[in-house]
């Protein structure tokens with residue numbers, strides 16, 4: 001699967017210790033049973049079980065582990081800083097108060113993404129009540145699908161731009177994508193949720209997810225083209 | 235199958251969601267069409283770039299407000 005590498009992203013993020021530190025400082029919880037910050041990613045279920053049992057430092061650890069990804073998600077959906085921040089805060093607060101309902105049939109992170117995506121979508125819909133409905137059927141002509149600019153890209157884009165430049169480029173192109181396509185793309189290709197999961201969260205059909213995903217990918221390819229074409233940006 | 239047909243199935247092909255017969259048809263076309271092959275590779279790369287991107291750190295003020303909210307509302 002294309003996004004297989006993404007599945008291991010959790011293991012490739014910064015060492016836990018460095019991420020956990022600010023929380024300790026902010027909360028300085030006196031809990032003597034605090035779990036070691038070096039706990040393996042695979043031990044997520046232990047953290048969840050501990051948090052369910054009332055271990056607040058375990059919940060802290062989960063927040064610190066996912067704060068960056070959840071903020072990216074709410075930002076990617078809302079494209080509004082204030083809404084993204086509110087959605088993230090509410091997602092973590094709700095995840096804590098509903099932790100008892102988490103049955104462990106999916107990964108905790110997937111469950112958290114569902115909550116955060118719903119919080120973000122709610123704000124997106126509120127901001128643009130008349131502009132669009134996320135549930136409306138799309139009637140896009142197929143001609144629009146056909147790529148207009150076809151030309152080899154230069155050497156590996158990742159080598160061509162510094163990481164921070166690349167982040168700006170990606171953020172810029174996703175910003176310009178219609179929310180109908182953006183929401184599907186973010187859940188499927190950035191968060192790596194399944195087609196069915198994405199359909200459920202967005203309350204649209206599986207074929208609609210597939211159709212929007214194709215269009216999102218094609219549009220993003222086109223938007224990235226000026227940056228990656230051999231001659232570079234002009 | 236023509237280029238438009240391939241384009242319509244590009245996403246499903248990338249995700250491995252096409253049956254054997256369709257896959258063979260697509261690959262037959264791709265084998266002889268550099269146009270579609272370039273597009274396929276660029277779409278794949280587009281998805282990979284987003285898949286691989288590391289999330290950036292939270293801005294300090296955003297992080298501080300998050301933990302302040304957790305502290306006041308959950309009593310953490």
Ligand SMILES: [Zn+2]
Pocket residue numbers: 236237240263267269270271
């Ligand atoms: Zn072709």
